[in-house]
Amino acid sequence: MQGVEPDIRALVSVVSDAADRALALWAGGNTQVRQWEKTPGQPVCEADIELDAMLRANLSALDPSAGWLSEETADTVHRLGQSRVWVVDPIDGTRDYLRGRRGWCVSVALVEDGAVRAGVLAAPARNELWIAQAGQGATRNGIRLQAGSRTVLARARVPADQLPRIDRDLVTVEKPNSIALRMAMVAADEADLVATVRWGNEWDIAAAGLIAQEAGAIVTDALGAPLSYNQPRPAAFGLLCTAPGIHAAATERLTPRAREILGSKP
Numbered sequence: 001m002q003g004v005e006p007d008i009r010a011l012v013s014v015v016s017d018a019a020d021r022a023l024a025l026w027a028g029g030n031t032q033v034r035q036w037e038k039t040p041g042q043p044v045c046e047a048d049i050e051l052d053a054m055l056r057a058n059l060s061a062l063d064p065s066a067g068w069l070s071e072e073t074a075d076t077v078h079r080l081g082q083s084r085v086w087v088v089d090p091i092d093g094t095r096d097y098l099r100g101r102r103g104w105c106v107s108v109a110l111v112e113d114g115a116v117r118a119g120v121l122a123a124p125a126r127n128e129l130w131i132a133q134a135g136q137g138a139t140r141n142g143i144r145l146q147a148g149s150r151t152v153l154a155r156a157r158v159p160a161d162q163l164p165r166i167d168r169d170l171v172t173v174e175k176p177n178s179i180a181l182r183m184a185m186v187a188a189d190e191a192d193l194v195a196t197v198r199w200g201n202e203w204d205i206a207a208a209g210l211i212a213q214e215a216g217a218i219v220t221d222a223l224g225a226p227l228s229y230n231q232p233r234p235a236a237f238g239l240l241c242t243a244p245g246i247h248a249a250a251t252e253r254l255t256p257r258a259r260e261i262l263g264s265k266p
Contacts (some may be wrong), residue, residue, distance in 0.1 A: 007062065008133055011108070012120055014058040016129065018051050019106045019122035022091060025050070026100075026125065035098055043094050048072050051090035055108065059086045066110070068232055071203045085111045085230045086205040092121075093178030102126050103176025109206035112227040118209030121180055130184050130211050138187055138214035145215035148189040151245035153253065156192035159185055167253075180208035183241045186216035193250055194241040197222050197258050202234040205241075212241050222258035224251035237262060 005041075035045040048248045052072035060066070065084075067079030070088040079085050088107065091097050093104030103124035107118045121130040132138035138145045150156055158167075159175040159182040173191055176182060183205065185191035206229055209219045220226060222238020224247075234243055238258050242250050 008118060008131065009162060010062055010119045011059075011110070011211075012129070012131060013195075014055065014062065015106055015108045015120040017058070018055050018090070019124045020049055021054060022051055022104075022106060023095075023124040026097060033098075037102065040048060043098060043178060044072065045091075045094060045098060045188050047097070048090050048094060050090070051106065055088055055090060056086075059088070059108065063110070067230070069203060071158035071201065075234065080232060081228060083113055084117075087111050087112075087116075087203050087229060087234075089180070089203040092180045093176060101177065103178050103181060104171075105178050105181055106254070107180045107203065107207045108209065109229075110227040111206060114230060115208050116210040116229060119210035121184060121207055121211065123178075123181060128180075128184075130187075130208075132207075132211040132214040134210065134214070138211045140184070140188055145187045145211070146189060147187055147212065147215045147217040148192055148243040150192050150243045153193075153246045154251040156207050156243075156246055156250075157190070158193050159191050160196075175178070176198070179239075183208035183217075185245065186217045186241050187212040189243075192243045192246060195222070195250060195254055196239045196241065197237075197254065199235050199237055199262055200239055202229050202236070205236075205239060209241070216244055218242055218244050218247040220247070220251070222254050224255065 033045045067082035067085035081222045088108040097102035098254045102125040105121045118133045154169045157173045171242045221236045
């Protein structure tokens with residue numbers, strides 16, 4: 001992979017091959033793969049590990065000079081010296097994967113100098129392939145995406161099982177376990193808002209963040225600040241992924257909660 005722009009066809013092929021393997025192991029929702037917990041409440045399975053190795057080998061073949069950051073690989077400082085880095089979640093939404101639900105995907109982003117240049121989400125159980133390149137828009141199954149035009153926060157659609165009382169003016173819609181897929185729903189105008197107020201990892205949001213942004217959505221941390229990738233600590237505090245017309249209102253609502261959690265003062 002040479003030059004600034006990635007070979008998107010080759011990248012899509014690598015991600016699709018990994019997704020096909022994940023689907024074969026998933027076996028229509030009847031997965032029998034071995035599973036355990038990395039830490040309490042953080043499931044992982046042998047499919048995560050197999051796909052991680054598969055993706056690392058094939059993505060490294062595309063761009064041998066790129067660094068590597070993956071949920072399922074021990075992090076090293078090597079990537080910090082590289083201008084280009086693969087940011088990977090072999091299976092985002094492992095809980096849904098293990099429960100036989102469709103809300104999981106393979107997530108791969110190519111980051112260059114802190115910005116995502118290409119992002120691919122492959123969700124084979126949902127027959128969905130999401131692709132974005134910086135400055136070139138985003139698609140799902142070849143159809144160009146456009147985030148919604150909502151300008152009022154009330155009645156905004158949120159992928160959630162339930163909402164806290166303070167947010168009952170919002171509307172819940174289907175919630176896949178994969179946060180990447182929830183962000184992609186904003187890109188596809190199937191949701192208006194995805195928000196978190198906890199530390200989150202770059203591999204969860206890098207690819208989906210570009211997809212959402214290329215569809216016209218706004219993606220920031222919980223305080224409304226832009227995101228930059230391949231950081232020494234590869235995480236950001238919270239996430240706001242919204243239709244463009246409600247980002248300011250969502251930031252205003254979320255910032256006090258974020259500051260309280262961070263122990264800051266307004």
